[in-house]
Amino acid sequence: xxxxxxEDTDALIRLEQQRGRNAHVARLILGVGAVVLGASAARxxxxxxxxxxxxxxxxxxxxxxxVMLVMGGWLAWRSWPGSxxxxxxxxxxxxxxxxxxxxxxxxxxxxxxxxxxxxAFQASSIILARHSVWSDWVMAILLSALIxxxxxxxxxxxxxxxxxxxxDEELIQSFRARALGVGYPTAMLVLAALFWLGLFRPxxxxxxxxxxxxxxxxxxxxxxxxxxxxxxx
Amino acid sequence: MNDRGLGNHLRAFRTxxxxxxxxxxxxxxxxxxxxxxxxxxxFIPSTLxxxxxxxxxxxNVESLFFLTSPFRSDKI
Numbered sequence: 001x002x003x004x005x006x007e008d009t010d011a012l013i014r015l016e017q018q019r020g021r022n023a024h025v026a027r028l029i030l031g032v033g034a035v036v037l038g039a040s041a042a043r044x045x046x047x048x049x050x051x052x053x054x055x056x057x058x059x060x061x062x063x064x065x066x067v068m069l070v071m072g073g074w075l076a077w078r079s080w081p082g083s084x085x086x087x088x089x090x091x092x093x094x095x096x097x098x099x100x101x102x103x104x105x106x107x108x109x110x111x112x113x114x115x116x117x118x119x120a121f122q123a124s125s126i127i128l129a130r131h132s133v134w135s136d137w138v139m140a141i142l143l144s145a146l147i148x149x150x151x152x153x154x155x156x157x158x159x160x161x162x163x164x165x166x167x168d169e170e171l172i173q174s175f176r177a178r179a180l181g182v183g184y185p186t187a188m189l190v191l192a193a194l195f196w197l198g199l200f201r202p203x204x205x206x207x208x209x210x211x212x213x214x215x216x217x218x219x220x221x222x223x224x225x226x227x228x229x230x231x232x233x
Numbered sequence: 234m235n236d237r238g239l240g241n242h243l244r245a246f247r248t249x250x251x252x253x254x255x256x257x258x259x260x261x262x263x264x265x266x267x268x269x270x271x272x273x274x275x276f277i278p279s280t281l282x283x284x285x286x287x288x289x290x291x292x293n294v295e296s297l298f299f300l301t302s303p304f305r306s307d308k309i
Contacts, residue, residue, distance in 0.1 A: 169264060230275070231269060
């Protein structure tokens with residue numbers, strides 16, 4: 001008979017405590033890593049075609065940020081219920097594991113997207129200041145497409161093909177419907193506001209575009225994550 | 234009609250048959266979260282799932298589910 005993480009046994013309580021500690025450390029490391037990486041990426045974008053002149057400290061920051069993201073991701077993976085250790089596989093239900101994997105994938109994607117936001121912002125501001133080179137345009141367009149793409153990808157197919165068999169489950173269908181039902185009007189409102197801002201303050205609208213896109217895609221993703229969390233209770 | 238909600242005796246039937254949420258979920262072929270949300274009246278199952286749940290618990294849908302009033306607005 002499979003055991004589950006909400007059953008009241010000493011072993012499971014100890015396991016949950018360990019997961020809790022790992023999760024706090026993971027959040028801290030992921031947060032710091034995302035900030036460092038985002039800030040460093042912004043500096044690199046600002047450098048444009050003068051990448052060779054970027055100081056060693058920036059490259060060090062990028063490396064540190066990457067290491068922190070990898071460490072944080074690993075800890076987050078280990079701390080989430082249903083992670084891949086033998087013990088946890090035995091303790092978790094297969095389908096719960098898949099649900100949690102999907103939510104975890106989405107949250108990690110969100111953190112990555114938030115890390116990209118400063119780079120997108122930086123590229124937009126350089127274009128606006130008319131000091132741009134071609135790489136700034138590439139960066140702005142790429143990131144503007146990549147951020148929503150990443151999150152929508154996670155929302156629609158979080159975790160890859162291994163999850164396909166559970167997508168037809170009606171609970172997940174209802175989660176998706178609710179998430180998109182909240183996300184669509186939010187996107188319409190935010191983009192309408194951006195449009196009107198663009199009519200009166202075009203510069204502000206350009207600067208606000210990456211943030212607006214981030215809001216549009218994070219709202220449905222967080223809604224899904226919240227519904228998933230609520231279903232645990 | 235919209236002021237009617239869906240209640241259920243799922244937990245009572247399940248415990249009566251000595252099943253955990255996970256075991257029932259496995260029997261029915263859904264996730265434990267689905268059973269949990271149906272039990273707590275957070276999620277209204279489809280007719281198909283209601284029939285499968287009833288079959289797994291060796292009862293009929295009318296015994297398992299019932300109409301309530303007023304309608305709860307926090308359904309998923």
